[in-house]
Amino acid sequence: MVRRARGCLAAPRRLPSAAGPAGAARRRHRTAGSDARRRAALGLRRARRTAVHPLGPGQRRRHRRRPKPGAAHRQQPRPQAAHGCVSGPAVGIDGCRGGWVWCRHAGGRWDGGLAADLAALRPVIAASAMTLVDMPIGLLTAGADERGCDRAARALLGRPRASSIFRPPCRAALDARDYAHACEVNRRHTGRALSKQTWNIAGKIKEVDALLAGDAPLRKRLREAHPEVCLWGLAGGRAMQYNKRKPAGQAERRRLLSALDPDCLRHLDAVAQAHPRRAVAQDDILDAAILALTAALGLEDAGALGRLPAVPEHDVIGLPMEMVYLRR
Numbered sequence: 075m076v077r078r079a080r081g082c083l084a085a086p087r088r089l090p091s092a093a094g095p096a097g098a099a100r101r102r103h104r105t106a107g108s109d110a111r112r113r114a115a116l117g118l119r120r121a122r123r124t125a126v127h128p129l130g131p132g133q134r135r136r137h138r139r140r141p142k143p144g145a146a147h148r149q150q151p152r153p154q155a156a157h158g159c160v161s162g163p164a165v166g167i168d169g170c171r172g173g174w175v176w177c178r179h180a181g182g183r184w185d186g187g188l189a190a191d192l193a194a195l196r197p198v199i200a201a202s203a204m205t206l207v208d209m210p211i212g213l214l215t216a217g218a219d220e221r222g223c224d225r226a227a228r229a230l231l232g233r234p235r236a237s238s239i240f241r242p243p244c245r246a247a248l249d250a251r252d253y254a255h256a257c258e259v260n261r262r263h264t265g266r267a268l269s270k271q272t273w274n275i276a277g278k279i280k281e282v283d284a285l286l287a288g289d290a291p292l293r294k295r296l297r298e299a300h301p302e303v304c305l306w307g308l309a310g311g312r313a314m315q316y317n318k319r320k321p322a323g324q325a326e327r328r329r330l331l332s333a334l335d336p337d338c339l340r341h342l343d344a345v346a347q348a349h350p351r352r353a354v355a356q357d358d359i360l361d362a363a364i365l366a367l368t369a370a371l372g373l374e375d376a377g378a379l380g381r382l383p384a385v386p387e388h389d390v391i392g393l394p395m396e397m398v399y400l401r402r
Contacts, residue, residue, distance in 0.1 A: 166208075166368070175349075189355055205369065211393055283393075324360065342363055346359055371400050
């Protein structure tokens with residue numbers, strides 16, 4: 075019973091809870107539960123509290139997830155090789171009167187020699203990281219148009235070096251018995267005859283075509299290049315001024331090779347002394363060395379390798395019709 079004191083109601087005395095803080099927690103829980111039931115009955119949802127980060131809106135510090143035990147090895151980045159760097163021998167091959175002259179750059183050293191036929195160089199090509207040959211790879215079978223790489227190379231070089239790019243024969247003309255027959259066959263398939271220069275190397279074109287037609291893995295190693303296009307790239311986008319068979323032209327090319335690799339000239343002279351001029355001319359050795367140096371520099375930085383055209387076509391047996399060069 076509540077006592078009255080002098081006409082006033084006495085304030086009820088708050089009794090201490092027997093449970094202490096735990097009892098207060100239970101009361102808060104009951105109150106929160108009843109509030110939640112009332113909101114549910116009215117179809118209301120509790121408003122979500124938006125946390126304000128001390129760094130300000132949109133500037134919350136990101137925290138890395140703690141890695142799971144045993145998963146540390148999966149989070150480490152994979153090791154990557156140096157940009158575009160491929161190790162291995164670089165080889166350049168050019169046709170000559172005695173067969174094929176080749177130069178190889180491997181481990182900072184030069185070697186090379188002369189082979190009677192291209193098949194004899196198959197082990198050298200297969201062991202290389204890249205081999206460039208101055209001979210058409212990929213031939214048309216019919217049609218008046220020419221290969222896109224030949225057209226692009228002439229446009230790149232301009233006059234007078236564009237005249238060094240010959241139009242290859244169609245594949246059927248490679249089996250002709252003589253020059254007149256080859257012109258007849260080529261005219262029947264393409265509407266054009268062959269130049270005498272093209273017919274003079276038709277036998278070597280046939281060697282390359284036969285080697286790659288029956289050896290698919292070798293196609294990844296052996297690629298077409300042209301020395302004048304390679305020189306254009308090595309010289310920073312400048313075609314050679316003089317013809318390669320003239321003394322001024324050979325001196326011009328030797329100066330460029332010496333600036334890029336002085337050891338190259340000693341190799342050129344050694345090959346020239348080891349073989350008679352009736353078998354291999356000085357400009358043939360120069361061409362093979364130019365291709366080998368292009369391949370060597372391209373292996374050091376694959377991103378510097380270019381090709382004409384940028385997206386090559388393929389012939390009917392799947393050979394790419396392209397020319398490889400180096401952009402400096």
